[in-house]
Amino acid sequence: MKDNFSSQSDKYAQYRPTYPQELFGYLDAVIQHKHSAWDCGTGNGQIAYELAKTFDQVFATDISQSQIDNAAKSDNITYLVQPAESTSFPNKTFDLITIAQAIHWFNFEQFYQEVRRTAKDHAFICVIGYGRLQISEEIDAIITNFYTNVIEKYWDKERRYVDEDYQTIPFPFKEIKTPQFVNIQQWTLEHLIGYLNTWSAVKHFIKEQGINPVDDLKRLLQPFWQDAEAKAVRFPILLRLGQING
Structure with missing residues (x-):
């Protein structure tokens, strides 16, 4: 699993979108x-x-200590730095295993072996994510140009799974048809810029070029x-749910 998110973990917690209730x-x-649930x-x-609001115990893992240091706390959440x-975890521990906006970084075969080992009989796996943001036709066109023409080559190859709505990831489980969800946030321009600065491709661009491409993007967006x-920012939710064993 790659770690693109240890740097600026506080920004990640501050600016990344939440998920709808x-x-x-x-x-x-x-x-x-x-x-018991495992959020991987x-x-x-x-x-x-x-x-943690509905499960007795939640175990949450990440390879980034920095991310965990900035994670939301609750008495019944146990955070662990583990791949x-x-x-x-012992065998047959979890009723639910969730992965949010992260599975594309995993070794699928090895991870799914761990899923099957740690899942109880009839437990569920839930892969969650969010697609490209949508604001308005004019703003979306500017951000799409930035995404595809300015920073495209700086995305890790795994990013394509998100662009393909997680429909092309291996998913060797008994899949359950799910409703469609949309996450709507109310964001100022400053919040949007903060979010765009958390993109891994932006970090790669800065590392190679020594300048932040979001600065020019912000100037293009300011007239809007x-x-x-605060504008409504829509994120289509990516969701795949399956029964793991039995």
Whole structure:
């Protein structure tokens, strides 16, 4: 698993979008047994924090100590620095295993072996993510140009799985058809810029070129925002749910 997110972990926690409550309500209705959950590649812990509201115990892992240091805390969440593909969990531990905006970084075969080992009979795996943001036709066109023409070559090859809505990842489980969810945030321009600065391709660009390409992008976007104005930012939710064993 790659670690593109240890640097600026506080920014990651501050600017990355959350997930809609309707998604967690859906999972709460589907998952009947809620003793123990594992949130893998937890990042800033936002999924673990929501699961902790309905599960007795949540274990959340990440390879980044910095991410975990900035993660949301709850008395029934245990954070551990461990790779997705090799953990210290006992066999048949979890009723639910979640992976949010992270599975594309994993070694699929090794991770799925760990999923099967640590899952209880009839447990579920839930792969979650979010697609490209949508604001307005004019703004979307500017950001799409930035994405495809300015920083495209700086994306890691694994990013294509997100662009393909997680439909092309291996998913060798009994899949369950899920509703479609959309995450709508109200963001100022400053928040949007903060989010764009967390993109791994932007970090790679800065490392190679020595300048931040988001600075020019911000100048192109400023005419569309009034001071302190908040605009609706839509993120289509990527979701795949499956039964693991049995």
